[in-house]
Amino acid sequence: MYTGECIFCRIASGKAGTQLLYEDEDAVAFKDINPQAPFHILVIPKKHFENLKAVDDERLMGHLFTVASSVARELGISDFRTVINTGPKSGQTVYHLHIHLLGGRYMMWPPG
Numbered sequence: 800m801y802t803g804e805c806i807f808c809r810i811a812s813g814k815a816g817t818q819l820l821y822e823d824e825d826a827v828a829f830k831d832i833n834p835q836a837p838f839h840i841l842v843i844p845k846k847h848f849e850n851l852k853a854v855d856d857e858r859l860m861g862h863l864f865t866v867a868s869s870v871a872r873e874l875g876i877s878d879f880r881t882v883i884n885t886g887p888k889s890g891q892t893v894y895h896l897h898i899h900l901l902g903g904r905y906m907m908w909p910p911g
Contacts, residue, residue: 807895811845821870825862828870828900837903838876842867848896850885867900876902882910 809815811827820840821828831839842863848854864881871879879902884891 805847805893805895807841807843807893807897808847811843820873821866823866825859826866828866831899835899836901836906838871838874838879838901840867840870840874840900842870842898842900844896849894850891850896851883852885854896863898867898871900871902874902876900878902878906880906880910 806815810817810819810829817829819827819829821842824845826842826844828840828842831841833839844859844863846859854860867881871877879900882899882901883896884899
C-alpha cells in the first residue's frame with residue numbers, strides 16, 4: 800500500500816478538507832482546482848495507483864466510470880468527456896490515478 804505524501808490520497812482520506820461531491824468505500828469525486836471546462840470533476844480511487852498502467856482491478860475501474868456517470872447525472876451534465884492522462888507526456892501532473900469528467904461546453908476533436 801502506498802504511504803507517501805500524495806495530495807489525492809490526502810483528499811480521499813479526508814485530511815485535505817476538500818468538499819467531496821461523491822464518496823463511497825472505494826472512490827471520491829471533487830471539483831478540479833484548475834478547471835478546463837464549466838464542469839471539471841475528478842473521480843479518484845481511495846487506493847493509490849500511480850496511473851492507469853498500475854491498475855490491476857477491473858471492478859474498480861468499472862466502478863470509477865460508473866461514479867463519473869452518476870456524478871454527471873447529479874450535476875445535470877448531459878454531454879461530457881472523460882479523460883485519463885497516463886505519464887508526463889500525456890499531461891499527468893498528479894501521480895494518483897484520476898478520471899477527468901469535463902462538461903458544460905463544446906469539446907473539440909482531436910483533443911490534444
